[in-house]
């Protein structure tokens with residue numbers, strides 16, 4: 001039971017909090033609304049979905065709800081909007097080539113499918129912004145239409161065949177330079193096990209996700225929350241080849257990239273080391289070690305899956 005003096009103390013504390021609450025309202029980082037210069041170029045049904053679910057953060061047309069207005073909620077919202085606009089701004093994307101706009105949309109679909117976007121706390125407060133399965137189908141149908149069919153032609157076929165011939169001839173393995181952040185090329189990735197495969201229909205590549213022994217064992221034992229140190233994931237991409245007989249299959253090798261798990265060594269890049277080699281001559285990707293900010297930027301929203309997109313087949317409880 002609260003006594004007289006106890007109650008007075010409580011009243012004082014409440015009053016103090018109230019004063020503090022009013023006081024912090026005067027600390028308001030600016031949230032500008034620059035003009036919409038070149039909005040993303042998509043059909044109305046696609047834009048309507050982006051508007052209802054994403055524009056509050058990823059556009060210059062942010063509309064705050066009343067409960068987002070008071071600090072400290074406002075501080076968090078302002079920070080999210082700033083970060084979100086810097087990464088992806090649908091109000092300014094229209095000036096990019098169409099292919100780049102569609103690539104950003106494809107990336108958006110990947111984030112939505114992972115449940116990472118709209119941001120999870122935001123989804124809880126704004127259930128109307130959640131993307132429904134029907135809306136997701138609308139977005140995907142548009143991207144499929146926009147992408148058309150992969151290139152077919154004797155040139156692509158010949159290039160792929162030449163690569164294959166060279167590969168089966170064997171010979172000395174090529175000398176591959178390390179990535180700019182020092183990660184050496186894991187040449188034995190070709191012997192790793194397949195975890196999954198995906199098609200990126202906007203830029204017509206087929207991808208296979210592979211794992212080293214530690215990764216594959218972690219999947220089998222369901223120890224991927226987080227992934228253990230030593231696990232390495234690879235993603236190999238080939239250009240799609242439409243053989244004209246109704247088959248789409250891998251054509252020329254495009255790139256291979258890796259995520260190397262070491263929670264200590266790579267603590268500053270989400271606990272993963274990032275590396276990518278591109279083209280048949282396996283040229284290291286990136287001017288300097290800062291290339292990893294690109295990788296981190298895209299994978300960071302996937303905190304719930306330890307920054308990994310791929311849900312291994314059979315790896316989930």
Ligand code: HEC
Pocket residue numbers: 050053054055056057058079080081083084087088104107108109111112117118119122131297298300301
């Ligand atoms: C509440 C604000 C908010 C909403 C709403 C929101 N996002 Fe985001 N989004 C962010 C923030 C913040 C980031 C940066 C996250 C980070 O780096 O950790 C981000 C990052 C992204 C990225 C990664 C961009 C990159 O290349 O780095 C994509 C794609 C994305 N959001 C798509 C969407 C889509 C599509 C929607 C609507 C379905 C959406 N977001 C709704 C806040 C939001």
Ligand code: HEC
Pocket residue numbers: 107110198200207209233234235257258259274275276285291292294295296298299307308309310311
């Ligand atoms: C534009 C967004 C984006 C960027 C930038 C990006 N990734 Fe990814 N990454 C993805 C998506 C989406 C997947 C899921 C597989 C797929 O759809 O092909 C993925 C999957 C992977 C995988 C397989 C494991 C997993 O998470 O599913 C590896 C390895 C990988 N990426 C490495 C990298 C590296 C290294 C970089 C930087 C050089 C990078 N990624 C940059 C979007 C991105």
